[in-house]
Amino acid sequence: MNTRYIIILILIVGFTSCNSPEDVLRDNNVPIKEDIQLPALDAGGVDFSTYISLGNSLTAGLSDGTVFLAAQKKSYPKILSEKFALVGGGDFNQPLVNDNNGGLALNGTRIAEPRFAIGEDECSEDPTPKRLDDIIGPVTVTTDILLNNPTGPFNNMGVPLAKSFHLLAPGYGNLANLELGRANPYFIRMTGSTPDASVLELSMAQAPSFFSLWIGSNDVLGYATSGGDGSNPITPVDGPPGVGFNQTYGALIATLTSGGAKGIVANIPYVTDIPHFTTIDWNALDPTDECQADLADQIPALNAQLYGILKDIFTAYGEPDRLDLLTTEGPNPLLIYDETLQDLSAQITTILSNSPEFALLVQSFGLPVEAVPLVAGLFGNAYGTVRQTNENDLLVLTSGSIIGTVNESSSNALQGLGLSKEVADQFSVEGITLPLIDKWVLLPSEQKEINDATDSYNNTIKMAAAQAGLAFVDINSLLTELATTGLTYNNFTLTSGLITGGAFSLDGIHLTSRGYAVIANEFMKAIDETYGSNFEASGNLVDIGTYPTNYSPLLPPQ
Secondary structure (H helix, E strand, O other): OHHHHHHHHHHHHHHHHOOOHHHHHHHOOOOOOOOOOOOOOOOOOOOOOOEEEEEOHHHHOOEOOEOOHHHHOOOHHHHHHHHHHHHOOOOOOOOOOOOOOOOEEEOOEEEEOOOEEEEEEOOEEEEEEEEHHHHHOOOOOOOEOOOOOOOOOOOEEEOOOOOHHHHHOOOOOOHHHOOOOOOOHHHHHHHOOOOOOOHHHHHHOOOOOEEEEEOOOHHHHHHHHOOOOOOOOOOOOOOOOOOOHHHHHHHHHHHHOOOOOEEEEEOOOOHHHOHHHHOEOOOOEOOOOHHHHHHHHHHHHHHHHHHHHHHHHHHHOOOHHHOOOOOOOOOEOOEEEOOOOOOOHHHHHHHHHOOHHHHHHHHHOOOOHHHHHHHHHHHHHHHOOEEEOOOOOEEOHHHHHOOOOEOHHHHHHHHHOOOOHHHHHHOOEEOOOEOEOHHHEEOHHHHHHHHHHHHHHHHHHHHHHHHHOOEEEOHHHHHHHHHHOOEEEOOEEEEOOOOOOEOEOOOOOOEOHHHHHHHHHHHHHHHHHHHOOOOOOOOOOOOHHHOOOOOOOOOOOO
């Protein structure tokens, strides 16, 4: 038996000695590690020696609600410039702020707030975006637009808050125009001894050999973040250069390419897909949530004194779906104004003025019966165009801070009419008894206005790129994918979720440093496709995993 085992062992050794190491590995299904020889990086004939990036806050590297040092150093143009430097790109100067706190000051007075960071919520186990002051205590804003502006010229000409037409506007960086509302504090830092020069003029003064242009988001974003209330209108699609988007964009491209520069442009996403508009639930009133436990006890009275009354009137006028009674069993919608609805103010006033039940309710508030017409009129004015939210409505992220709170102005006004503070407060609760005003909600009709304008802008951008022979990046499709299925990149899956999604920063609008790294890679891919460079094939796309998603509140100031 021992001899037989020895013979078998000798045969095994003999067979394996006849095979190459590769054969043995293949027989055991172990993949062969091969040294893949990547081609050398090639610029494809593009001159990257003077790269200028134009745009808004997304180009500036704004993140977590402000511009701060660590995020600026990871802006997508800065990432691109580091890759361009490998094939002849020159220095890339950015208008860096002074610290990692963020915010701006004017002669020592704060005019823009510090960054958001992740803090604790006393009413939730989930982390919550909070201003740095609220997490670590008072911080000093050291970036002062009067006292310590950086020295240009700047390769990164991204200006937070800028709309398309602002890139052509003279005096947009002149401190004297700030109080008049015609200047931008971020651009004031960049104009130096030429305060009336436009963004485009300062860019062209550097004779760019290559440029990137990503502009247009703010042309609809301001309207969106203000809930479509009209205080920040959508830029017209057509109009003279400096007014209409189409003509402005055409003027930008014509000027930027006038010296023979090559470049890349990007379209804009549907801003209604970003977490600033998708984080607050339309049915945010939930008495089963321990943080809203008091709501359960209030619902019977709310239904009897308000929701039931309105429900009966709306039903009588053929609109029963405007409002339903609140439930204690789960989430409830919010009460909002909707200017697209039929105004039933007069009908509500008339019905309640003649209602014996309403007269008793008014007297229960401590008012005399003679006050019934007055209170009926108040109900009519307050609830004539209200309805409850549904899944088609979008609430702006900032509404989360006021929903369920007492509106002091409303309460004081009601107290002035004779109601006790207790009753006045009860009828002044945001989203419950006091309808949310337009600035907090994007109605479906307003969302359509935004998306229609976005489609028009994007058509203009794509056509301009094709006509000028420029590289083009479809950011709209990229972020739609991010918002729907998620985006897998370098073994990381990014989503549009606030805090945990990885792509959007804590303000719900701007990107994280990792998100900007994705943008930089997409720009390089498009440059490869149009100009024959090989950033991707040569292995020069960046590893997004090396870029952070959130910054600690204890990030050192410098």
